[in-house]
Amino acid sequence: SATHVLLPSGKRMPLHGFGTWKAERGETKRAVLAALNAGYRHIDCAAVYFNEKEVGQALKEWFATSGVSRSELFVTSKVWNTCHATDDVVSACKQSLSDLGVEYVDLYLVHHPYAWKFHGLPISENNWVLRDDKGDITWADGVTLQDTWRGLEKCVHLRLVRDIGVSNYPAVALMDALQYARIKPAVNQCEAHCYYQRKELRDVCARFGVHLSMYSVLGSGKRGPLQDAVVARIGREIGATPAQVLIAWGLHTGCSVLAKSANAGRIAQNFGAQRVALSAAQLRELDALDRGLMTCNMVEYWAFPSHA
Numbered sequence: 001s002a003t004h005v006l007l008p009s010g011k012r013m014p015l016h017g018f019g020t021w022k023a024e025r026g027e028t029k030r031a032v033l034a035a036l037n038a039g040y041r042h043i044d045c046a047a048v049y050f051n052e053k054e055v056g057q058a059l060k061e062w063f064a065t066s067g068v069s070r071s072e073l074f075v076t077s078k079v080w081n082t083c084h085a086t087d088d089v090v091s092a093c094k095q096s097l098s099d100l101g102v103e104y105v106d107l108y109l110v111h112h113p114y115a116w117k118f119h120g121l122p123i124s125e126n127n128w129v130l131r132d133d134k135g136d137i138t139w140a141d142g143v144t145l146q147d148t149w150r151g152l153e154k155c156v157h158l159r160l161v162r163d164i165g166v167s168n169y170p171a172v173a174l175m176d177a178l179q180y181a182r183i184k185p186a187v188n189q190c191e192a193h194c195y196y197q198r199k200e201l202r203d204v205c206a207r208f209g210v211h212l213s214m215y216s217v218l219g220s221g222k223r224g225p226l227q228d229a230v231v232a233r234i235g236r237e238i239g240a241t242p243a244q245v246l247i248a249w250g251l252h253t254g255c256s257v258l259a260k261s262a263n264a265g266r267i268a269q270n271f272g273a274q275r276v277a278l279s280a281a282q283l284r285e286l287d288a289l290d291r292g293l294m295t296c297n298m299v300e301y302w303a304f305p306s307h308a
């Protein structure tokens, strides 16, 4: 099966990527180096993960020691909700490039389809959201998703990024974006896994030629697919771990798949999922696990930041 997808810029994106969401500072550099050593060539980042500087340290060390060139690595970043105004997108992008220590990112995404009030750069734990007296999130009045998209298009023209896309866009927001886009979104990165298979969204993406990238393909490690008995049994049948079964299932859909781990052993194990072959009967069983269960509850993250 395919290992890469061709994006509009002509760059090929590896279908199996390494996720850095929830990688703690202090462990991110080591995790990214472990991922690169295991063979990952696609690293998924975002300003709001608060760890792009550490990713940058890992990349710097890796380039210096491995002899692998920048063009052989695929790096994604995302503009945070507080930087949705057109010019703020460009500033946020430059900040991420500086933190990551790269001259361009391969893919730059709108992190969420929500415009929040600007609250300073660089994005940190102290300014990722501006709350009012009641503790509610403040919105960037009058800033539309079209304004934000113009900012991403500007980043392409400035050669700061190669391809652009969106993240966490439901089908309606994606179809709206296809109306106003001068440069079409290449990718929609969304939560998807065996318990939340997003078949409708996958159909819409396929119909409009937008590549769907699945994050939290392990169900974010909690209450779900990693503990599933069918997944475990299929793993035993083929000598694979549950995480490998879940990643292999995701890759089989033709979508790209992002998996996070901070542990070198699990990182190598996850990368090995590319070699795991599932039979048609096993794929049918995994398809039947769909139950529309989101594990990444953003309300939990945003309303109760102490849970984040």
Ligand code: A2P
Pocket (backbone or CB within 6 Å): 019, 215, 216, 217, 218, 219, 220, 221, 222, 226, 241, 243, 244, 258, 259, 260, 261, 262, 263, 266, 267, 269, 270
């Ligand atoms: P850890 O970082 O300690 O390995 P997702 O990519 O769906 O968000 O899932 C990430 C979660 O899954 C993390 O909690 C991660 O923990 C855990 N995880 C990653 N790889 C494996 C694995 N091979 N086996 C079990 N848990 C894993």
